[in-house]
Amino acid sequence: MTVIAVFFLNGLTLSTYIVRAPSFKSAHHLTDGQFGLSGLLFALAAIACMQLVGPLAARVGTRAMLRCTLAVMPPLLAGLAVAPGPWWYIGGSAVLGAVHGTTDAAMNATAVAVEQRGGRPVMNRCHAGWSISAVVASLTTAALAHAGVSLTTHLVVAGALLLAAGLLLGPHLPAGTAARGSAPAARAPWTRPLLLLGVTATALMICEGGALGWGGIFLHDIRHASVSLAAAAITAYTGGQTVGRLFGDRLSLRRGRRPVFRCGAAIAAAGLTAAVLSPSAPLAVAGFALTGLGSSVLIPLVFSAAGGLPGAEPATLVARLTTFTYTGILLGPALIGWSAEYVGLLPTMAGLIPLLLLAGAVAPVPSRPASAGSGAEVPVAGRAG
Template sequence: MTDPRKQRARRFGAGSGRWPATAVFFLNGLTLSTSIARQPSLKSLHHLTDGQVGALGLLFAAAAIVSMQFVGPLVARVGSTTVLRVSLVVMPILLALVGLAGGFGTLAAASTALGGVHGMTDAAMNAHAVAVERRSGRRILSGCHAAWSVSAVVASLATAGLTRAGVPLTAHFAGAAAVLVAGGLVLGPLLPAGPLLPAGDHHDSGAAPAPRANRPGGRRPDTGRSASGWSGAFVALGLSGTALMICEGAALGWGPIFLHDGRGVSLGLAATAVTAYAAGQTLVRLFGDQLATRYGAPKVFRTSGLVAAAGLGVAVLAAEPPAAVAGFAVMGAGMSVLLPLAFSVVGQVGGTDAATAVSRFTTFAYAGVLLGPAAVGWCAELTGLTRTLGALFPVLLAVALLTRLPDPRPPVGVPTTTGGHQVRSGPAG
């Protein structure tokens, strides 16, 4: 007799793992975006100075980066599913504790703990998505990141409505935590059981090896690399991830300031730079997997990078504010698939297991998130914001033209095992 839980899991796509993996990104995004959207209320409630707010952000980011260093071995040992089933429940509880904090000390402790678990979740969910992508033979990374983008919009709209209705921060965080914990408990059983990518399974998990021309000296892909996994190709890809997140942080954090100070537009219109960027990014991410499947990852990555650079150029050079806002929308569309495509192949250029490679790459990307806005601010003090944003144009061009991505083609009809179920790989799409 068939287990009803297995039937329910298959209806929700747990057989391939695509939709449960996408839902993980959505829940994680809701948790983090709810916390970010309520920062003004948190600052006001606790009478925090700008320096204290910055310190909280630094503690959060530092804890996330530190925890990422331990996720790879942990996922390789116990599986990404086990890590995610725990972290998706713990994260919302820590969000509630942030809302209940009574002073700066307890607030700092709760924020640090939240950052640590977020870093663990971020690395584990990307490793999980990479594993599902390889086991099923279908691209899913762009769709997963699209779910994260959608969750940010949902969280910001919900926060705006609750704030306008006068709902206190503590009640908001407690209510959100209850909903998110319930979501994590429902989602957990739908995730494939067991390690999807056990240690060392970074080349033979349903993805074709890199072409011979891409192998140093024509050797096998696991030779000629550092035993630690820090190959030249991996470091280059990691630095590309850092550069991409610096550019994204500049657009989101400094785009509105640029429009207000440099173009003299109102604060309301300036804020639409973020909306335009996010809208362009989310829209294209919904189709990113299909584009990469049809045209190949290298071509889509290169074209998207050039589009992003062109959008940034328009945003910085356009004299009319509407044209500048449109430029940010084009930039967001171009940036949309770059990071998901990089995550999709990162395990193939690192000479170690995919879980460790993904966690290391996540650290590179998170460093860009952490350092980007501050670096732009320091440079703007010296040369002006317009020149600083303009200097990112050649950075995007370099990433688009110099980054080398392998383009694996999963073999058709090769059976693999995901969570105890046999899955027959077909054409990605």
């Protein structure tokens, strides 16, 4: 399905940017402050542009938006490698963040629209494509760096390949949100279900930040695991998450979205309990794998639920939800660090367990998807296009 390919290409581009971060810092002689500023501007630009996706989609449609961003992101990525100075790199990172934020909201809105038209869940497979792309980018970068391939050569070639793939994919993109010639969706209210889904998404991303950003540190500092075993916590979490997303749509179709969401939250909480409270580092790694497996379905199902709410186009709703997810991404690691400094890392990580259970209990995720344009729950039937 072409919408999954969009997630894969976007994931390849962004993941390559992330895993090459040490090379960027070294190549452009960035200070710690400058490097931190580049990341902050990237995120702020992404959040700002997400707010424009709803009205822009109403005018030109998400298909046109994605055709444009898929053609723009790869040259921007390559341009970061040849930036003539640190401030050019910082500015380029902000522009890349802006285009990525637009792509992120537009592709999730497209996936929601495909679900609504076809009556079958696809969001988990879309996010699985993103997860797989992150693994591909990481392994490819490691292999190229080991072979001595320069940053410029890597990103120029990668940019050319990603650009070609995006141009080939463009004509086959699903319609997503169609252009309507105006932007009434931009004035849609912030409803209680949307806010509740947004807070849930923020909480889930804080928990994910705890597992990815602090899981290895927890094993190394608290359980005295070796560096290699501690690093395995991140691999286990992302591996479990990828596997879960490959099967999440099928489970949602058979069992309903709400039961799968609540079961996933419970499994994630059980896995995190094992990861945090087990005195054995290997068992803790297995716990992180279980956490990733359970959490794999949560964010995709929240996106599907938000896009099916009444009162606005999916592009507007998804863009607003994405603002909450990015807030969790930005705040999560920092909040965990501040809490660990005052109360300790073990109590802080343990505090994420009830947060997962609460998210599973209160999130207004419907059992069945909404039909296109209605916001009402309908039986799952038909076939996604």
